[in-house]
Amino acid sequence: MKLAILGSGMIVHDFLSMVEQLPDIELKAIVGTERSQEKLANLQKDYQIEQRFTDFNACLAESQIDTVYVALPNHLHYEYAKKALMHGKHVICEKPFTLSLDQFLELKEIALAKELVLVEAITNQYLANYREIKTGLADLGEIKIIECNYSQYSSRYDAFKEGTILPAFNPKMGGGALMDINIYNIHFAIGLLGKPQEVQYVANIEKGIDTSGVLIMNYPDTKVVCIGAKDSTSAIRSTIQGNQGAIVVNGATNVIDSFDKQLKGATSQSVDVKVHAHRMFEEFKEFTRMIAEHDMVAVKTQLIHSQSVMEVLVQALDYAGIALG
Structure with a gap:
């Protein structure tokens, strides 16, 4: 490349x-x-x-x-x-x-x-720990609930409150919690389950932009809640709950540093199979391969995924009445 x-x-x-x-x-x-x-x-x-x-x-x-x-x-x-x-x-x-x-x-x-x-x-789609979650998802049985929380107080939020509108909170520049931070959660969930049937986005809106919000994605047998906040902070983690066990992701969905897998009747197992400490390494290694091999099949697969995410983002923004650009 x-x-x-x-x-x-x-x-x-x-x-x-x-x-x-x-x-x-x-x-x-x-x-x-x-x-x-x-x-x-x-x-x-x-x-x-x-x-x-x-x-x-x-x-x-x-x-x-x-x-x-x-x-x-x-x-x-x-x-x-x-x-x-x-x-x-x-x-x-x-x-x-x-x-x-x-x-x-x-x-x-x-x-x-x-x-x-x-x-x-989008880092999480290429991480070895994410691929390991996908591979072992069936072990959890029927997936009932996925909850992702990526809440991190933004250093720019104080300036925003005082009237200085930086790109991260500027609707004309595509800012806001959904597009900046919650998008990782959406990619995480859609990469596991595909495109949802229904989308709702309930947001805290200040000066025309979402500073935090809760996105709900409805699947036939699974409910997904994605929480993203730039105006407040909480423990950053995600859970996948099935009728035969659960997975708890430690840390943000753009890093997936490790996860714990707890199957019914078994001892909890800590899993970390990452191949590199830097979250961007694996995606750029794959991008390099795609280009070197001109792998348009892989490109089309990733574009289908990205399109599903874009469709969810548009539905969410419409639901919340947020206009970007």
Whole structure:
């Protein structure tokens, strides 16, 4: 993978901290604004990135670059992912894919028509501990309840309360608890059960944005509750309850550091089969493989999953009366 990184925020720093352990990824470029030049220059130096650009079009003109990692604020994902696809580049897009289903479907159509890899960077779908949960789900019998709680007081919430609206709480920029933090819970549940029959989202709304909320997904025999909060804090964990046992995930659904499995009549078992300490390692290893092998079957499978998540997000926002963008 000959990669151009679009952005210089926290997620980019997180990615770059482990990328040297993926030797098949070549850091060809980093792209940002004129205001971020000092930050870009430091990242370029620290991680030996070949080029830096403030002009995205100039970056896209580089034939040696085959993939763009869109790690920008949510409201910019669609515009920049589309431009990269139109220039024949594979695209790895941070979550949430886009702010609307129509935007997602357009990107999907372009990518498939051009036989380009288009994937959402959503860590939990690629983690070994998550795959282990999926493999052993049948051991729990009939799944009755799934509850995911990812509640973490945001350092930006105090500023928001005082009137400073940063991207994380800006509806025009695709902010809010659902899109920023609860989305991991949604991916977690849909990856296990598929698309639900019915969606409800009951949210605490301030200044037009959800600062916390409870999403309910209804399946024929299973009820799923996803809690996400940026205005309050609680123990971060998830539970999967079946009539033959339960699984308790320790920590956030974007990390799945380990989990406990308790089957009826058996001793609780602690499970941790992760292959790397960094949560982004496994997803980028798989993205590299997809691109190297041009595995469009895997791409289409992941796009189906991402589309289900996008449909749930749109239904949830509509239910709560929240308008983004």
